[in-house]
Amino acid sequence: MNTAVLMGGVRTLGRRGVGAPLLLVMMLAMMVVPLPPLALDLLFTFNIALSLIILLVVVYVLRPLDFAAFPTILLIATLLRLALNVASTRIVLLEGHTGSSAAGKVIESFGEFVIGGNYAVGLVVFSILVIINFVVVTKGAGRISEVTARFTLDALPGKQMAIDADLNSGLITQDEARSRRAEVAQEADFYGSMDGASKFVRGDAVAGIIILFINLIGGLAIGMAQHALAFSDAVRNYSLLTIGDGLVAQIPSLVLSTAAAIIITRVSTAQDMGAQVAQQLFENPKPLFVTAGVLGALGVIPGMPNLAFLTLASLFAFGAWYVSRRRAEAVAESIPEVLPEAPATELRDLSWDDVPPVDVIGLEVGYALIPLVDKDQGGQLMTRIKGVRKKLSQELGFLVPAVHIRDNLELNPNSYRISLLGVPAGEADVFPGLEMAIDPGNVYGTVEGREAKDPAFGLDAWWIEPGTKDHAQTLGYTVVDASTVIATHLSQILQSNAQQLLGHEEVQQLLDVLARNMPKLVENLVPDVVPLAVVVKVLQNLLREGVPIRDTRTIAETLAEYAPKSQDPGVLTAAVRTALGRLIVQHINGMAPELPVITLDPSLEQLLHQSMRSESGDGFAFEPGMAERFLRSLQTVAQQQEVKGEAAVLLVSPALRAGLANWLRHSIARLHVLSYQEVPDARQIKIVATLGDQHPGDGGGVPAT
Numbered sequence: 001m002n003t004a005v006l007m008g009g010v011r012t013l014g015r016r017g018v019g020a021p022l023l024l025v026m027m028l029a030m031m032v033v034p035l036p037p038l039a040l041d042l043l044f045t046f047n048i049a050l051s052l053i054i055l056l057v058v059v060y061v062l063r064p065l066d067f068a069a070f071p072t073i074l075l076i077a078t079l080l081r082l083a084l085n086v087a088s089t090r091i092v093l094l095e096g097h098t099g100s101s102a103a104g105k106v107i108e109s110f111g112e113f114v115i116g117g118n119y120a121v122g123l124v125v126f127s128i129l130v131i132i133n134f135v136v137v138t139k140g141a142g143r144i145s146e147v148t149a150r151f152t153l154d155a156l157p158g159k160q161m162a163i164d165a166d167l168n169s170g171l172i173t174q175d176e177a178r179s180r181r182a183e184v185a186q187e188a189d190f191y192g193s194m195d196g197a198s199k200f201v202r203g204d205a206v207a208g209i210i211i212l213f214i215n216l217i218g219g220l221a222i223g224m225a226q227h228a229l230a231f232s233d234a235v236r237n238y239s240l241l242t243i244g245d246g247l248v249a250q251i252p253s254l255v256l257s258t259a260a261a262i263i264i265t266r267v268s269t270a271q272d273m274g275a276q277v278a279q280q281l282f283e284n285p286k287p288l289f290v291t292a293g294v295l296g297a298l299g300v301i302p303g304m305p306n307l308a309f310l311t312l313a314s315l316f317a318f319g320a321w322y323v324s325r326r327r328a329e330a331v332a333e334s335i336p337e338v339l340p341e342a343p344a345t346e347l348r349d350l351s352w353d354d355v356p357p358v359d360v361i362g363l364e365v366g367y368a369l370i371p372l373v374d375k376d377q378g379g380q381l382m383t384r385i386k387g388v389r390k391k392l393s394q395e396l397g398f399l400v401p402a403v404h405i406r407d408n409l410e411l412n413p414n415s416y417r418i419s420l421l422g423v424p425a426g427e428a429d430v431f432p433g434l435e436m437a438i439d440p441g442n443v444y445g446t447v448e449g450r451e452a453k454d455p456a457f458g459l460d461a462w463w464i465e466p467g468t469k470d471h472a473q474t475l476g477y478t479v480v481d482a483s484t485v486i487a488t489h490l491s492q493i494l495q496s497n498a499q500q501l502l503g504h505e506e507v508q509q510l511l512d513v514l515a516r517n518m519p520k521l522v523e524n525l526v527p528d529v530v531p532l533a534v535v536v537k538v539l540q541n542l543l544r545e546g547v548p549i550r551d552t553r554t555i556a557e558t559l560a561e562y563a564p565k566s567q568d569p570g571v572l573t574a575a576v577r578t579a580l581g582r583l584i585v586q587h588i589n590g591m592a593p594e595l596p597v598i599t600l601d602p603s604l605e606q607l608l609h610q611s612m613r614s615e616s617g618d619g620f621a622f623e624p625g626m627a628e629r630f631l632r633s634l635q636t637v638a639q640q641q642e643v644k645g646e647a648a649v650l651l652v653s654p655a656l657r658a659g660l661a662n663w664l665r666h667s668i669a670r671l672h673v674l675s676y677q678e679v680p681d682a683r684q685i686k687i688v689a690t691l692g693d694q695h696p697g698d699g700g701g702v703p704a705t
Contacts, residue, residue: 288319
């Protein structure tokens with residue numbers, strides 16, 4: 001390795017993300033490739049300079065943990081020093097018989113200048129440095145790192161609760177709370193890393209002692225046995241080289257141990273290390289100026305390697321001047337020519353503007369799903385959600401509110417959460433780089449992938465690689481991407497909870513649209529005939545039972561006809577359902593002229609009439625055993641209808657319809673409860689099962705009571 005290579009390495013250290021890999025390559029080269037004495041001089045000098053820079057950065061940094069890359073830099077510097085020990089040991093043992101300058105001027109100068117030619121003094125000085133480093137600084141720093149890491153982790157829940165308390169009391173905003181939570185977590189990570197990094201420093205001190213004895217004993221043996229040196233000559237050469245090598249290594253080690261002890265006694269905020277190592281080292285010109293001064297002073301001392309010290313001192317001085325000029329130019333550019341007088345800020349009192357409204361529809365995504373909603377990164381989720389809103393608005397009959405999308409760092413990276421009126425309604429995990437293969441129930445084989453569940457309908461599914469999509473489709477799987485999974489889940493939740501999306505404002509807008517074509521109808525309806533709140537309740541009841549409200553004219557005319565007789569939303573809902581009978585049956589059975597239905601035995605229907613808790617039919621006083629048999633029989637028939645590909649429809653008297661619909665809505669999926677009056681005259685009825693009959697038809701039944 002020549003001087004040009006080293007200078008290139010020093011220059012590239014300032015480039016973003018290049019310094020640390022370059023040092024690692026240098027260390028590997030030093031362990032394998034024999035280095036000339038000049039290269040050793042430069043590398044030992046660079047090692048001393050690097051240690052001084054790290055120490056001064058720790059001292060000058062405004063917030064200690066702004067230097068969050070310190071654990072990694074400490075490891076790299078320790079490995080660099082050990083690699084230099086390997087390189088110098090090779091030269092000492094191979095060329096030590098030629099004289100005290102065999103390993104370069106730095107080792108020779110430290111050996112002669114520090115110990116003054118007295119080997120005993122050199123051993124004592126080296127021992128003192130090792131004791132200071134190993135017993136005092138390293139041991140204390142390791143203990144502080146261990147205790148601080150444990151206390152930081154123990155205090156983590158309390159700090160999180162304090163942040164939540166400040167957020168709930170209005171002292172900080174949601175963004176500030178998110179930033180503080182990340183800072184607390186990063187602080188725990190930093191001190192955990194420092195606890196491990198302190199072990200490297202302690203091991204380095206032990207390695208220095210062992211290397212000293214290896215060089216000394218091995219050198220004497222090689223010098224006398226292989227090179228026929230006299231004992232006095234071997235002692236003089238190898239003792240000076242060994243002690244000089246040990247001092248050159250132990251001084252930077254002591255400096256780094258001191259820096260580690262300083263930084264772990266202060267509280268800091270951890271930051272991303274990967275691309276900021278060089279920036280954190282050389283952003284402040286003060287360490288560079290001071291380091292250049294120290295190296296320059298060492299370079300003018302008689303007997304020291306003037307070329308190496310003065311060269312590096314000049315380089316660091318030029319680097320400090322360049323960084324200072326660049327910072328001054330950046331500050332000058334950021335200051336306007338004329339600074340306007342800043343108006344005096346006054347503290348204002350809280351108002352209702354400080355209370356954020358609740359989102360009607362919210363979608364929170366983990367940070368790994370942000371590319372799905374970013375059009376610049378090819379995300380299709382926004383387009384899919386817009387399509388879902390348009391489709392549901394056309395089907396349901398009112399404008400579905402906008403979906404408020406935000407990122408949530410508290411979620412898992414691949415998780416998303418759907419909320420309605422601020423309350424979570426669904427949550428699942430998706431993987432943007434994979435495709436979901438959904439088993440609809442009739443596949444012809446298996447696929448390899450990560451097992452999962454379709455969040456919209458709970459079907460078995462697997463996350464597969466995009467390259468196997470065609471194969472999965474040939475096996476009968478339905479394959480969709482992550483954006484489609486989220487959009488389908490959102491559509492299912494909105495459709496199942498459509499009544500929660502409709503409020504007074506939406507109903508008023510529906511009436512305003514209707515008033516453009518039929519002003520008299522709307523003018524006489526609200527609020528003269530029926531209050532707006534009752535209209536809202538009726539429309540919500542229809543949506544809860546899966547009835548679209550597109551036909552606002554029929555709904556308004558029915559309310560105008562029946563509202564003078566009753567203001568009960570349940571009664572008005574039944575009247576509107578009867579008026580919308582054709583739409584309801586069309587929605588259930590399409591254009592088929594025949595409607596398959598499940599009926600009740602007259603005796604069972606009479607019993608249900610007698611067990612009604614109120615005239616409105618909002619509940620039944622069932623005998624538990626009978627209720628269980630009734631549900632089991634109805635579930636059996638509904639499953640048989642689903643297997644046939646036909647809708648499961650329970651046809652009952654108008655008085656029982658509302659109560660049975662409320663009772664069975666969450667017990668049997670996809671069951672429609674209709675009254676006799678809701679079936680249009682043009683539709684024929686086909687009875688597929690009669691529940692309660694002693695001899696039921698297709699579906700079986702419960703015993704007649």
